[in-house]
């Protein structure tokens with residue numbers, strides 16, 4: 001006699017599966033490649049110089065990054081993080097920073113969204129955890 005899976009189990013397996021697909025699709029939708037270039041060449045450059053070393057995306061989970069990015073409090077709450085993706089900041093360093101120069105004209109929100117997309121993709125539990133710096 002074959003034992004059938006109760007219908008309710010089949011349904012819940014399906015729901016969990018679908019939920020995962022939906023949450024992945026809802027993750028930040030920017031250009032992660034551009035975000036990576038910016039992260040590695042602007043964010044990481046300063047972290048190496050002033051934060052005691054690089055801060056890899058894979059040191060936190062997607063949920064932790066989402067909370068961190070939403071709060072927009074950089075350096076333990078002392079300042080906004082978004083400003084480091086702003087045109088104003090890019091303009092101030094572009095004479096010595098190629099990535100800032102290359103992306104000088106990208107709107108603030110768009111570039112910050114690219115950086116966020118890279119951080120989520122590179123998170124500990126993201127699509128491709130990034131330690132690479």
Ligand code: HEC
Pocket residue numbers: 039042043044046047050051052055073074075076077081084085115
């Ligand atoms: C001008 C220098 C500078 C730039 C540019 C910079 N950071 Fe930072 N960042 C710091 C310093 C300093 C710290 C504090 C390290 C510490 O003492 O804990 C820090 C800390 C962090 C931390 C750890 C949590 C926190 O806020 O303390 C994260 C995450 C971070 N930076 C992300 C970024 C991202 C993303 C960018 C680029 C969009 C960026 N940073 C650009 C200097 C910088």
